[in-house]
Amino acid sequence: MKKYLYLFLLPLVLTFSCKEPEPEPKPQPVEGKITLKSESSVVLSDEGDSKQVAFSATLGWTAASSESWLTVEPRSGQKGDAAITVSASANADYSPRSAT
Numbered sequence: 001m002k003k004y005l006y007l008f009l010l011p012l013v014l015t016f017s018c019k020e021p022e023p024e025p026k027p028q029p030v031e032g033k034i035t036l037k038s039e040s041s042v043v044l045s046d047e048g049d050s051k052q053v054a055f056s057a058t059l060g061w062t063a064a065s066s067e068s069w070l071t072v073e074p075r076s077g078q079k080g081d082a083a084i085t086v087s088a089s090a091n092a093d094y095s096p097r098s099a100t
Helices: 002-017
Strands: 034-036 049-057 070-073 080-088
Touching: none
Parallel strands: none
Antiparallel strands: 034 049, 049 080, 070 080
């Protein structure tokens, strides 16, 4: 009788011991928030100009310009209060320009 009991339990033990481990859940993305402390748009003169934009960020941040004539410094920072300087080169032909 003991032989039959062991033979019955062997497949049961092998089934549980060969199970794949549960995959670890993927971490959920953390959403950041930026709150502007100054105007949401900046107007710069045709001769070349710079202005500061102040904001507060809940996470580390990066900044970039969509156009080569407009630069942003610094380009990154940590969470908390911060300010960037947006600088435009002179507009020689005075045609309207915009960038983000």
